Amino acid sequence: MAKANSKSLNLIFMLSLLILVSMAESRFLGFGTAAKKATPQCDTVVGVESGDTCFDIAEKFQLTTEFFDSINPNLNCDALFVGQWVCVDGTVN
Structure with missing residues (x-):
């Protein structure tokens, strides 16, 4: 046993x-x-000006909308306000 x-x-x-x-x-x-989420690293920011849209800002800095969205993951493009900082140059790791 x-x-x-x-x-x-x-x-x-x-x-x-x-x-x-x-x-x-x-x-x-x-x-x-x-899965790990990609972490954006912002290198340059600009302030939103009157009349700006996310598309306008991306176009002004020659960014694709996908890249602009990836470096600004928490940005609500329907509620931009004057003076709000948005990232216009960076990397996504």
Whole structure:
């Protein structure tokens, strides 16, 4: 009986170890974790002027709308106000 319990405990231990290593490997390789969001790094900002739209600002600084949006992720283009700072040059990591 003691041998049977010992074998069961060894089996349980080995399965637990296998599961633990498997989980650690998946996290190391990037599986099973939430995808990281790109982090914008702003290098230059300008203040919004009267009548400006996001499209106008992007066009003025020769930016695509996608890039402008990516370096200004929390900007609500429907609620711009005069003097609001917007990013016009930067990178997205």
